[in-house]
Amino acid sequence: MAGKAFEPPLARIREFVKSHGLPSGHDAGLLAAGLGMPAARLRGVASYFADQLQAPAGEVCAGTSCMLCGGKELHDAMQRRGASYRRVYCLGYCDRSPALLDSTRRPRFRGSAYCFASGGEGSGDPVLPDIRCHARMPVVTRRIGRGGAATLAAARESGAYEILARALKGSPAEVLAAMDHAGERGRGGAGFPTGKKWRSCAETPADRRYVIANGDEGDPGSFIDRVLMEADPHGVIEGMLLCGYAVGAAEGIVFVRSEYPQALAVMQAAVAEARNAGCIGTNILGSGFDFEITVIQGMGSYVCGEETALINALEGKRGEVRIRPPYPTEEGLHGCPTVINNVETLVNVPFIVADGGESYAALGSPGSKGTKALSLNRGFVRPGIVEVEFGTSLRQVIEDFGGGGRDGKPLAAVLLGGPMGNVLTPAEWDVPVCYEAMRARGIELGHGGLVAVPEDADFRALLEHWIRFMVDESCGKCVPCRLGSQCAANALNAGTSESTTRARLDELFAAMEQGSLCAFGRSIPRPMRQLVANFRDRIFGNPAGS
Ligand SMILES: Cc1cc2nc3c(=O)[nH]c(=O)nc-3n(C[C@H](O)[C@H](O)[C@H](O)COP(=O)(O)O)c2cc1C
Ligand code: SF4
């Protein structure tokens, strides 16, 4: 089937709001009719997404890394300046926290960010973070570790689309077999086997299938996908093309979070270049395989990174989570079988397919093959991205590769895996970085972001920050999470005794863990429980505890 460009209702709604504000009355009726949806649904969608608000004078990061690295001073400076600005959770520059996007959506970090917030100009040209590989061979950082390859010419110098060309001469079954043999597990958090996911999609009878690259990377502290999209966009595209060929799809979508304007621009340019070169479109590289790719900008919602919420957003609905099953590989975008893979998962694919999965399977641990890119925030002596083989000790990552806490400050803990991850104190750092050993200890690797928490951190502020994140980002679909998050915020601010506050938080967290529809509500209490358990005195300031 010939590929065709996907037309997202979100883009039209966004354009409308930019020029006219939130749709109401007659306008809403006209726009809704044009999009083929009821006006009430249109209003629901438009008001759901934070990005629908008018463009402000700046977007200041309120993510965990920036919060711990001077973000408050940045917010205070913006307030003194009197400019309207938006708080956003993570801009993907956690290695240089605190960060903001200025009124032209240019990123600025630290000195340059403070300068802008104080009314100055300054420059904030983005550069790649420090990238190091400690695996026997680089997989995911194979291009970004060498300064990046955003253009097609640069990517071709390091072999882009050669593996695709070879694969297209063989059968889709061979690509599927390579994925099975490699044993790759998805990097979006759940660690689901990629080969199994692709096979499920390929085997579901359908006339049309989709491939979606999930570039919504919302975990504060993670910036791997941003760097991959900006510095190896052709790696993402080639991975999608190989997936499309393997599962029999003709349409692909790259969903890029709106907080990543640079990644969006680079991905769009790369898709256009690849199309002009015959790598996307009809009869790709003369093989008879057709595949079209569209790049779509997200709308500023953390939960839209969850696969079913992402599909809802693409279909022009509120970005709320759907009940699973059916899983997207059976019933995904527009009811068609759909593979959704994380950006990092896809960048590994050409490397895997190159030799039938052999080299990849030789790396890593028994249950977690290959390598993992981890991102270290500015709280470490050596922030940036480190690629390690699965099985490497977390302590080695923190102390040797990251160099420990910045400015000689001992670390009280690290936050691993974003807001649905963990608070790990030094006693817990001897765990190997891999899905099986971590899960056996109740630890989620998540997306592999590491945020350093120094001994002198404000732990009360950290807990308040976490709860506010939960309130701001809950999609609101289910009661335990929607109400539980707000009630937790109220409980913390109620001024009751420590024991009453802790008992109330316990009760609310238990309700969320047991009754929430998706991993957001089910998992976000875990790190907060760990924070309270480990740093109770520092949070409540009451060692006697009552
Ligand atoms: C609240 C929530 C947010 C998520 N955000 C992301 C995200 O930003 N990026 C991502 O790849 N996966 C995210 N996921 C996981 C996706 O639902 C999905 O499992 C993943 O994209 C599948 O890709 P993979 O198999 O390559 O890991 C999120 C899940 C939840 C519950
Ligand atoms: S747990 Fe939270 S984020 Fe997930 S569906 Fe329920 S309200 Fe939405």
Ligand code: FES
């Ligand atoms: S850039 Fe601020 S938390 Fe990531």
